[in-house]
């Protein structure tokens with residue numbers, strides 16, 4: 012039971028919206044994915060706290076129905092399912108969005124039932140907390156990495172491979188010069204990953220208990 | 232809305248050191264019983280220094296005359312409990328305050344030599360309830376005030392205990408209070424700490440701040456205007472530092488109940504930070520030898536300001552520019568000192584102009600960090616608009632920084648007997664004031680000092696104050712990159728093996744009540760119903 | 761507003777143009793990061809002395825973590841999660857109060873590649889663990905083959921209206937290899953700040969021989985490991 016996997020936090024929020032408003036949400040989601048519409052995601056990209064996030068709107072008849080044994084859902088609202096994989100604590104994430112891109116946030120949750128808007132902060136906190144669902148199992152392929160690390164690693168790798176090929180036959184002095192050039196090109200990518208800072212003391216306590224239980228199981 | 236400065240404790244709005252109070256004594260108490268506790272607080276209340284603006288020319292006993300010594304008071308959670316604050320009210324205090332600093336060690340990175348096990352005895356073995364600070368112009372004024380307070384303690388008949396257990400010079404471990412003082416050179420107090428940096432420059436400027444209006448430059452929150460002028464900045468909202476007022480989230484901050492208990496009060500962090508001066512000097516000497524810019528530039532890159540002048544390295548990137556600035560600053564300060572009885576307008580203006588330059592910058596022309604490294608102390612701790620990475624992508628450039636500011640109110644303590652050694656008892660009594668300890672102080676300490684993801688530096692830490700570790704061979708593992716300039720073909724420089732220069736030696740979290748709340752606490756009339 | 765219209769129009773034109781060009785040239789956009797969201801109804805009955813939903817929740821809660829998670833075996837999984845949607849939340853008056861008739865297992869995964877290959881890989885590499893989870897869901901007993909599984913998941917799939925990629929869309933093995941290289945090269949750089957050219961070149965060659973930047977699978981980081989753990 013955990014919303015945390017290393018440096019990533021899994022947030023799930025499920026909120027109702029009237030069927031006629033969700034068309035506006037859908038239009039907006041569609042719009043920002045157009046080439047050029049991405050300018051509206053600039054804030055999100057600059058915040059650089061997210062690995063991947065998504066919004067899925069499920070209308071009453073879109074709830075999967077598999078066979079006769081399962082009763083059909085009878086709902087009036089559509090539901091917006093939000094999933095995020097972000098780096099840092101809940102507060103850091105929610106507060107950063109509220110402060111950096113409040114208008115964008117209000118478009119994402121536009122007209123959801125009782126959505127209080129992202130400013131001021133306390134009602135927004137209460138809304139997210141009330142509608143958040145805890146994750147039962149969360150997996151990250153790279154608990155030591157943030158999305159910043161993954162992006163910088165990609166850049167570094169490309170440059171490093173190119174350098175390794177182009178410098179293969181250089182003499183030591185040429186090599187040294189090219190190496191310095193490489194370092195200037197990748198200076199923003201040179202940093203070392205270690206374990207995450209503790210996101211919360213209660214999460215840390217849970218993790219310690221689980222580790223302990225694991226160790227005991229291993230002993231047996 | 233105007234703010235009632237007489238209801239606010241003076242240490243919130245004034246850094247006393249800048250008002251010619253170079254020395255302080257911090258005294259801690261334990262409350263044995265509620266009645267004695269309340270009587271003691273009642274006795275202290277009239278002595279408490281408020282935020283009223285001082286008039287140097289006022290008659291000695293006038294309300295706005297600067298007192299010979301100031302007095303301020305604050306409480307830990309246990310202290311409030313001992314005073315009989317009702318449970319319903321106690322439950323409205325924030326988690327980190329209730330827990331206290333020791334139990335937050337894993338958030339704060341107080342590990343290894345900074346672990347609470349190694350703290351001064353007062354923080355290990357006892358329960359601190361109450362803090363009193365006395366700042367003074369001279370030791371005698373401090374002693375007089377201290378005696379007055381000690382008299383109240385004596386009257387409590389054992390109901391109040393003054394806690395000893397502060398470590399001091401010469402191996403003493405049971406001093407009755409913590410002394411602190413600016414460092415003196417040729418008999419003149421210096422705004423400097425033990426590593427040799429000029430200190431006390433950066434200071435948040437908010438709606439209720441006093442002082443020259445130019446202090447908004449660099450002290451306020453960044454707008455998109457020119458950072459060299461007042462257009463580039465706006466005062467922060469008062470609620471970032473004082474409860475009951477509008478904050479940067481466009482609301483009144485979360486605060487304890489009842490409202491009057493919190494209104495005009497705030498939270499304080501007290502932290503005794505030891506400085507390993509020998510390690511610091513050795514590191515500068517050895518690595519400075521290989522660093523093309525030399526030792527002083529290396530020191531400047533660590534902090535973001537030149538050691539001797541405090542000039543920001545992003546604005547004064549070379550030794551030569553920094554020296555010219557320092558020369559001018561010294562002249563202006565000498566003139567002001569010479570005219571201290573009756574300073575001329577020109578002398579004041581010349582000084583203010585230079586002082587403003589020290590704060591009038593952001594990092595938009597230094598996004599790469601080739602002047603001020605991305606990991607430098609002041610760039611980490613107050614990135615100004617730098618977390619936008621030059622993109623103008625946020626609602627406001629300070630979106631990620633405006634709610635992370637803190638007022639610093641501490642002073643250095645101890646003396647460095649031998650600057651090639653780490654031992655002894657010297658460092659900084661770090662005091663931070665903020666409306667939320669977790670959102671402001673703890674966030675900065677955890678995310679910006681002991682971690683680096685917001686600066687795209689993975690797990691790199693603040694070179695000066697980070698809790699650098701050691702590897703399996705006990706070799707220090709701290710590191711820092713001094714970015715180069717990719718267009719001017721200036722190479723980056725990689726500092727490896729940085730040891731832990733700063734270690735925690737104790738501290739706790741406190742609530743600073745307003746004068747009104749102090750009155751309610753002393754009468755036992757706090758009632759959240 | 762004008763701004764929005766402009767973006768809308770140019771965006772639409774660009775998209776039509778791109779589609780047309782892809783159609784004509786037969787190229788497909790490169791597969792990057794994708795998200796799958798599935799809501800699988802949980803059997804509303806008991807499973808021995810527990811209800812299915814309880815049993816499933818406890819099973820999920822007790823799954824081993826990090827590199828021992830069953831999901832670590834699923835190729836190209838960046839980050840994924842399971843939760844149980846018990847019901848929808850009543851927002852309080854004057855909002856309508858309504859309730860779900862089924863509880864759902866919500867599986868949300870972020871992966872590289874196209875959905876069919878991902879789901880097939882999931883079945884082929886973690887079939888036993890998948891059965892342990894999905895056996896609590898309606899109609900899963902009919903799933904026997906890879907094709908059944910892919911079809912089942914697609915039936916439970918709901919559409920993502922916006923998928924935001926704040927990272928990269930590289931295959932997982934490339935992401936892990938780059939992280940490994942970033943870590944190792946950063947150490948190399950710190951260790952060789954003052955190394956003279958000849959020694960530096962030699963050290964670098966040794967570094968390349970050891971880390972094999974061209975080999976995406978070895979040496980590299982172990983998927984899911986929460987401490988630095990290298991696979992050779």
Ligand code: HEM
Pocket residue numbers: 424426428429430431432433434435504505506534536541608609612613637639658659661672675676680695696733
């Ligand atoms: C012994 C430990 C420390 C030393 C030697 C130190 C040193 C310095 C120096 C030299 C400056 C630049 C001068 C100035 O702007 O006043 C500075 C600024 C500052 N420091 Fe520290 N510091 C220490 C601990 C801390 C800690 C623990 C924090 C916060 C958690 C902190 C927060 C700040 C802030 C907020 C500024 C002002 C930045 C600005 O607004 O421009 N310092 N410090």
